[in-house]
Amino acid sequence: MQSVDATRDALLACARAPAQSEILPLLDIAHRVLARPLVARLDVPPHDNSAMDGYAVRSSELKPGVAFEVSQRLPAGSLPSPLLPASVARIFTGAMLPEGADAVVMQEHTSTLPDGRVMFDDVVRSGLNIRRRGEDITDGSSVLAGGLRLKPAHLGLAASVGVASLPVYTQLRVAVFFTGDELQEPGRPALPGHIYNANRYWLVPALRALGCEVLDLGIVPDRLADTRQLLRDAGQAADVVMTCGGVSVGEEDHVKAAVCAEGELQQWRVAIKPGKPLAFGRVGQADFIGLPGNPVAAWVGFIVLVRDFLRARQGEVLPRWQPQGWLPASFRWPRPDPRREEFLRVRVVPDGTSHVLHAYPQQGSAVLSSCVWSDGLARLQPGQVVEPGTLLPVYGWGAGV
Amino acid sequence: MQSVDATRDALLACARAPAQSEILPLLDIAHRVLARPLVARLDVPPHDNSAMDGYAVRSSELKPGVAFEVSQRLPAGSLPSPLLPASVARIFTGAMLPEGADAVVMQEHTSTLPDGRVMFDDVVRSGLNIRRRGEDITDGSSVLAGGLRLKPAHLGLAASVGVASLPVYTQLRVAVFFTGDELQEPGRPALPGHIYNANRYWLVPALRALGCEVLDLGIVPDRLADTRQLLRDAGQAADVVMTCGGVSVGEEDHVKAAVCAEGELQQWRVAIKPGKPLAFGRVGQADFIGLPGNPVAAWVGFIVLVRDFLRARQGEVLPRWQPQGWLPASFRWPRPDPRREEFLRVRVVPDGTSHVLHAYPQQGSAVLSSCVWSDGLARLQPGQVVEPGTLLPVYGWGAGV
Structure with missing residues (x-):
């Protein structure tokens, strides 16, 4: 054997x-297999931007007790002008940072005067509340590997680098x-x-x-x-x-x-x-x-x-086949098959901060109740006797079944 | 908060x-939610049948060294006649047992004479190599619960009790x-x-x-x-x-x-x-x-x-929400959020017969690389400091994402 x-x-x-692949829109290829690697052709985020709703400032100019003019207003998606000297910019989460600004102060740490000028509670360090250009993905870096089974998060990531379609087998x-x-x-x-x-x-x-x-x-x-x-x-x-x-x-x-x-x-x-x-x-x-x-x-x-x-x-590059974990049996299996590995249908049952394995009582059954009842398979070596507490490798059913 | x-x-x-459900064929309802319980209207298996290819016998008649006539031949799916006295029936895996027979002898434990009669190596116990009627499912028993998300094995089980369609939400x-x-x-x-x-x-x-x-x-x-x-x-x-x-x-x-x-x-x-x-x-x-x-x-x-x-x-009855397991961190998380639970994106990495958690280095990232890289979430209590070895509850992404 x-x-x-x-x-x-x-x-x-x-x-x-x-042998063949085809290029299809992202929303049509969930769970298909990527035929070629995806390399980013831009930085994500594409520009330094604000991580908060607040004010974009020159950190070196900031002094508590001094009021600053608000010289521009920057909702997300707007194109900023360079920051005028001795002024700040109203800015919202995700908006591109104006040239000259080097920090964002949360609106909760400011107060607005009746004339519209803004005062700041504290000095701030350069870089505060800024998401840097390329901090997630840099232009030229590998985003998705060929042979990948495309899950929803992969499609979201491809979209985030501006790609609308991908080659799939x-x-x-x-x-x-x-x-x-x-x-x-x-x-x-x-x-x-x-x-x-x-x-x-x-x-x-x-x-x-x-x-x-x-x-x-x-x-x-x-x-x-x-x-x-x-x-x-x-x-x-x-x-x-x-x-x-x-x-x-x-x-x-x-x-x-x-x-x-x-x-x-x-x-x-x-x-x-x-x-x-x-x-x-x-x-x-x-x-x-x-x-x-x-x-x-x-x-x-x-x-x-x-x-x-x-x-x-299907072209999928597979990880090494290995158990999801090793768990102690709660059952006895005193008469193992001497020559064949046995795959017992088992359920993974919580036990404090860990889990134990229960075996379906009728392992010899000809129909599917044992598979419906179970979470996966415990793998026994030929001749392996199982006692309560024996650690066994467990293979979950996996996605889709 | x-x-x-x-x-x-x-x-x-x-x-x-x-509020509504519809009755649809099994092959159209994978991953839909069952609207009402399924109760079996028959036994599975529906009759005592052979677990082996071999000979159906009256165990009380069997004697080593005595040759028996083969009085009928029973492939799976055939309808047997009662077993004639002092005879055996050729029988194949899954075939219905003839009335009068109470055991099946594997063909490997028999020998056939030139005239077609069969001799048996040993006496056998009653019930040997017989799968009993209803040993998997009995008439009237519950097969699938309402509110179940139908996976392939559930559909197979429904088919095994003769059901071709099910009510789904x-x-x-x-x-x-x-x-x-x-x-x-x-x-x-x-x-x-x-x-x-x-x-x-x-x-x-x-x-x-x-x-x-x-x-x-x-x-x-x-x-x-x-x-x-x-x-x-x-x-x-x-x-x-x-x-x-x-x-x-x-x-x-x-x-x-x-x-x-x-x-x-x-x-x-x-x-x-x-x-x-x-x-x-x-x-x-x-x-x-x-x-x-x-x-x-x-x-x-x-x-x-x-x-x-x-x-x-969607009508699905959910199990209690709980971590798939508790695993030790391999990382430090020294500055937790004091008021909010944090869900760190983590990868589950094999470590001998167990696993440890690695955290994606950029947890604050605004885009999806962390989710693509990870296997799921480690849940931290407000203010919880993590050191290497701290046991953390892990929630895998789950099916479909």
Whole structure:
């Protein structure tokens, strides 16, 4: 069997970024992947400006008890004149500092005479209440790295340097289908011996949340000719073809044979529980990924092995895969799998200023209650016995699922 | 000044759920809010079934060294006949157990004779390799709670109990506009004294990620008559009207006066840094929320105070607001604000099996680099001095931002 880490590495090594990118307006590219770095072409802020509502002054001229003329008024967005000698300027937050002024006094520290002149409570140091040109971003500096998944704050930052559109990789088209003659679509009557197709209803929205365009082909009858035709079509229309079910060693599965006939297939015996079996290959120009049919195994396989492949396949530069933290178990796990890493569905429960892990009682369950109940996965090494207090690495579900 | 907790409580007390809901197909309602609980109307699994590929047997009949006829073949999805005496059934994972069988033997623990009969290596206990009817969900049990934000796994679980559509609250319509004559849209030339409008480009996608329908009204000239007209229109078209800027005590701000004229306004002096000033009120039938114009203050005010109001306003039942964890600072913060809670932008950095907090060096920055760099906020009490090692509560940005 192949380890989880080795399987992830093998998948990521195959994940080439999209060849194409497109330039789109900021408000259309939330959660897309930036194709090239963004370099600032201006300073932010673009000029020295006031951090307060108050008065722009020459600090060297200021004396308590002396009244100053207000020689100009500067709301934000106005263009100042040079500050006249022995005068001050009324100024508002964000307004550009007039030439000659070197400090801003908060209005709360001043008093206005009946003739409109202003007196100051104290002397002030040069630079007080001034936001300096370029103190946030300097012209020529790197603002956003290529391969970044664009979150709202990134788009705000791009706007702050005057950029209205950015180059993003073209959307990944993922075709999905589901096999198994026992599968029934929800909303139809429950036939004896059948179960409802849960995988379609979490996989499609999870792929969309990843920024993929999904070609949802539904349930395919588990017959070789039908599956081959579908694979041919999907391999032409999509960048990645995914399926749930049909890739185990059971003799009723035809997906395996169909992929071998129409492309190439590697079946990996991954040392993971749940999450077996996983298949990877090619159909036409598309990558092929076969997830297990068991919903919990498909879910764990998707979260642990496949999701980061799809991210990298979209051009995203990924941080190192690592747990969000190590937390003590509150449970016992006395009979570990001797050969496979186990990913237990766990909930993170507050415990004073820290947290402990609770495990869903039915870890072997075939359906999704355990994933809905939990916050993520605790990772156990092969053969690792867990006692209350054992520190375990925790991987949260992550965004979008 | 009013505390952060009191402000959140006051906002949440005003956040009524939408009056209307609509029933929509599962694949159209990812990240929407469930309007009524979902109760299962069947058992999952719906019948005792095989957890393995192998042979369904009467455990009491089994004897090592005795060969059994294979009296039926049961792929998943097939309807079994009662098990004939002194025979076994070929069975595949997920297939319904035939009446009379009480265990499944893995095919790896059997051998097949040339005449097709099967011999078993061992005796087996009753119940072996059987997934029991209802072991995951029982008929009549609660599957999903009302007020739940529907994630992909929830949709999968709903499908697994045969449900094809669910009632969700109608989408919240949020009108947003931005004031300040110093604001310039990105993509246009940088005029002296102007800055680019960053807030629009993070707020609109953040609202969309929350599931809101956004009416984006762009930059509005900071004049009273224009602002009043816009508020009247927005108050009719939207459930919530939001703005950035124009609600401070500065005399150049007209939003405040316009809201007072067209509805009602509470200006809150919240003891938060950054994040001041915040305004809340009503315009027509809509709620009004005024965020600060400073992008970092607007961002922190949105994350800490406003986002959960919008969630509750969508009908979402919220968990208690609490930090994701307490982590030690790696920095000094020697001059805290004596009267306001401070929310420092921090990054969570691995440190052995735990993590430490790094603070962005420029906490006073007027633009968004600090938010892009950070993973979330560390919350300081008024007057709290931080030394390396001080444990601080950390609030991650959360999903979608």
